Amino acid sequence: MLPSPAGALPLFRFRGIAVSVHWTWFLVALYEVQTRQGLYRSPIWNAYEYLALFGIVLLHEFGHSLACRQTGGQADTIVLWPLGGVAFVSPPQRPGAQLWSIAAGPLVNAVLWPVLAGLSYLASRHWAQSAPDTVELIRQVARINLGLLIFNLLPIYPLDGGQILRSLLWFPLGRARSLLVATALGFVGVVGMAWLALHWESLWFGLLAYFAGVQCWNGFRHARALAQLE
Ligand SMILES: [Zn+2]
Structure with missing residues (x-):
């Protein structure tokens, strides 16, 4: 998306x-x-x-x-x-x-x-x-x-901070688990962003939360597929 x-x-x-x-x-x-x-x-x-x-x-x-x-x-x-x-x-x-x-x-x-x-x-x-x-x-x-x-x-996947966190976790946790952890944290951040969007009545922030949520979900599914492959 x-x-x-x-x-x-x-x-x-x-x-x-x-x-x-x-x-x-x-x-x-x-x-x-x-x-x-x-x-x-x-x-x-x-x-x-x-x-x-x-x-x-x-x-x-x-x-x-x-x-x-x-x-x-x-x-x-x-x-x-x-x-x-x-x-x-x-x-x-x-x-x-x-x-x-x-x-x-x-x-x-x-x-x-x-x-x-x-x-x-x-x-x-x-x-x-x-x-x-x-x-x-x-x-x-x-x-x-x-x-x-x-x-x-901000360490919210798929923002850069979330992806940096994922890359850092990759070293100790491996490719699949690092993505699982980063996207799980990302969902928490997306909920926070959605809450802020409602609180501030900001359409722009709402859209951002929506796109971040979709990307986070895609990343999470990708991580599960990778974990199964491993
Ligand atoms: Zn960037």
Whole structure:
């Protein structure tokens, strides 16, 4: 249940990796840009902010794809959609290769964090009077990047944090049992996400919980099949 490259508009290729944007991304972009008013003096800055989010997500996904290639795995497609981005990667079935392919995504955000924080500090010191919208944009981009980093590191399978946990458990527990444990923990997280979605009345969070739940269920079934094979 991931966005298929078939429903996506091809954008460009970089190092043999085809990047495309799913059609639903444009719908949500329109909605976000029109409803998020008041932060900036001119609404065009909402569009810039959304494009910056696009850029950060793209860099994160390239982190996954290029790391996966390094391990000898296959990674040739990235699709962006409203819930973030999906790098279609298949690293070799070794815990170390899986760990590096997954960890490299959040690592991009971790590297961007001090850069954006520094930029944000400098901007607010020097341009607060002359270019308040630019300062606000940099501040928002820094916040978005940090938010993405923290969210992605939550140990809820299939989020990156959950998959990192799975790769780490793979070393002592093996391929099947590590996935069983990670997806079982993932279900707890998905229930928590669904509760938060109801609590905050957030459709976006509800969708996220739904897709995470479906992926977690698929992972759990895969783990059981692997366990039977072993
Ligand atoms: Zn990721």
